[in-house]
Amino acid sequence: MSAIVIDELVKDYGEIRALDQVSFAVPEGAVLGLLGPNGSGKTTALSILATLSRPSGGRATVGGFDVVDDPARVRELISLTGQYASLDESLTARENLTMFGRLTGLSRRGARQRIGEVARDFGLEEFIDRRIGTLSGGMRRRVDIACALVTRPQVLFLDEPTTGLDPRSRQSVWETVATLRIQGITVLLTTQYLEEADRLADQIVMLDHGHVVAEGTSETLKARAGSAVCEINLQESADLYRARTALAGLALVEDGESTATTPHPRLGVAAPDGMATVAQVIARLQDHSIEVFDIGLRRPSLDEVFFRLTGTDPESADSVTAAGDIGPAAS
Ligand SMILES: Nc1ncnc2c1ncn2[C@@H]1O[C@H](COP(=O)(O)OP(=O)(O)OP(=O)(O)O)[C@@H](O)[C@H]1O
Ligand SMILES: [Mg+2]
Numbered sequence: 001m002s003a004i005v006i007d008e009l010v011k012d013y014g015e016i017r018a019l020d021q022v023s024f025a026v027p028e029g030a031v032l033g034l035l036g037p038n039g040s041g042k043t044t045a046l047s048i049l050a051t052l053s054r055p056s057g058g059r060a061t062v063g064g065f066d067v068v069d070d071p072a073r074v075r076e077l078i079s080l081t082g083q084y085a086s087l088d089e090s091l092t093a094r095e096n097l098t099m100f101g102r103l104t105g106l107s108r109r110g111a112r113q114r115i116g117e118v119a120r121d122f123g124l125e126e127f128i129d130r131r132i133g134t135l136s137g138g139m140r141r142r143v144d145i146a147c148a149l150v151t152r153p154q155v156l157f158l159d160e161p162t163t164g165l166d167p168r169s170r171q172s173v174w175e176t177v178a179t180l181r182i183q184g185i186t187v188l189l190t191t192q193y194l195e196e197a198d199r200l201a202d203q204i205v206m207l208d209h210g211h212v213v214a215e216g217t218s219e220t221l222k223a224r225a226g227s228a229v230c231e232i233n234l235q236e237s238a239d240l241y242r243a244r245t246a247l248a249g250l251a252l253v254e255d256g257e258s259t260a261t262t263p264h265p266r267l268g269v270a271a272p273d274g275m276a277t278v279a280q281v282i283a284r285l286q287d288h289s290i291e292v293f294d295i296g297l298r299r300p301s302l303d304e305v306f307f308r309l310t311g312t313d314p315e316s317a318d319s320v321t322a323a324g325d326i327g328p329a330a331s
Contacts, residue, residue: 003028003063003155003186004049010057011044011210018044020210021058026203031177031187033201035194035306040207042190043083046157049188050080062155079148083159083190086144089133093124093143096132100147111150118146121183122176138169142176149180156180158189162196174199194302206306213309221305228299229253230271230278233264235291240265246288247281264293271297 004026011019019041026032034042047053049060051071059066065073087096094115101111119125124146127139135143141161148156161177162170177200180187191197197204198218206214206221214221231254234243240256247269254268271277278297285292 001028001064002026003030004032004061004188006045006049006058006060008058009045009048009055009060011041011048011053012056018210019048019055022207022210022212023058024205024212024215026186026188028186029181029184030202031181031189031200033197033204034188034190034207035192035197035204035302036190036207037192039209041210042207043159044210045207046080046159046188046190049074050078050157051075052080077154078157079151079153079155080157081145081148081159081161083163087132087140087147090131092131093128093135093139093146094119096143097128097147097150101150104151106150114150114152118149121179122146122149123172136169137165138172141165141169141173145173145176149185153185155186155188158187160190160192163192170196194306198302204302206309208310214305218302221302222300224305224308226300226304227270227272228274228297230269230281231294231296231298232267232269232281232285232292233294234267235264235293237263237265239290240267242288243267243285243290246284246290250277250281268298 002025006025007023009019009022010017022041022045024032034045036042044053048055048067049062051067051074054068059068061067062074063077065077067074088099091099097115097118098111101114102108106114119128122142122145124142127135132140132143145158145161158177162173165173174196177187177189189200202217204215204218204221205212214224232243234240234256244252244255244267247267251270252267253270254266256265256267269277269281274297278295282292282295
């Protein structure tokens with residue numbers, strides 16, 4: 001069964017159509033990554049699902065309850081961690097958690113017990129008695145998420161849980177999300193980071209200007225960006241011409257000229273057969289006694305998928321210059 005269903009959802013802010021007939025569903029217990037650049041409508045979608053904002057058209061249900069007709073029932077099932085943390089800096093993590101627990105109706109004893117569980121499950125014990133003001137960004141984010149978990153939600157909305165965090169803090173938030181998955185909580189998280197969606201999400205929905213431009217698993221989306229490429233870096237530039245000859249008949253997608261900045265010229269061969277193509281390339285180069293510096297199979301990244309579908313790079317919203325990153329492989 002689907003924990004969340006969105007059906008042709010529309011949201012207008014005056015002239016601005018923030019969501020335009022958006023439809024998707026999140027199965028119970030799944031992690032769905034809503035991916036899109038700034039202003040694509042991610043927070044708007046979460047606000048509607050969290051009953052904080054009313055849709056202009058279409059429908060949305062959470063746990064089978066309509067967000068417009070049954071907002072109270074929906075709120076019993078959900079928790080939301082906003083794009084900007086909402087902790088009291090002057091209180092400790094435990095005090096913040098207690099406040100959340102008490103506000104949502106737990107008894108003093110119930111709150112204490114639940115906070116103990118959450119702290120253990122999500123690794124907060126080390127710093128739970130420190131003031132928020134003294135915690136790192138990653139620690140704060142984890143406390144913020146933990147606050148949303150005190151009420152044992154069935155569905156958790158995380159709006160850009162790792163934006164602005166350094167790689168290590170991001171990693172710790174990723175571990176938190178992994179724990180949520182183990183606990184069977186349905187998670188809808190938004191992100192601008194393709195890598196994050198790739199790592200965390202069972203299903204990805206790509207949004208652009210309020211439209212769903214693609215959805216599927218990371219693997220199916222990548223498959224849409226075309227086949228993998230066997231990348232070869234030659235030891236010697238002087239071998240470039242001979243290498244082209246050795247690889248004649250294979251589909252060359254990078255020809256060494258464009259990577260003049262590296263000492264090892266690079267060739268790319270479309271590799272629809274994956275490692276079998278790599279093996280074939282190695283054999284041919286060996287037959288011609290051409291020395292290889294490095295060789296590997298590069299699968300298309302989600303960045304390429306997004307770029308192909310929208311012409312923009314989600315991690316730098318409107319940078320059409322990202323075309324250079326894809327190179328001839330995309331053509
Ligand atoms: N309260 C509002 N009033 C008017 N316009 C709004 C409001 N909230 C959002 N918008 C507009 O709706 C569109 C979608 O905004 P939204 O905040 O949902 O994007 P987002 O994908 O969450 O972006 P970001 O990655 O920057 O958080 C934008 O054009 C934004 O300017
Ligand atoms: Mg947002």
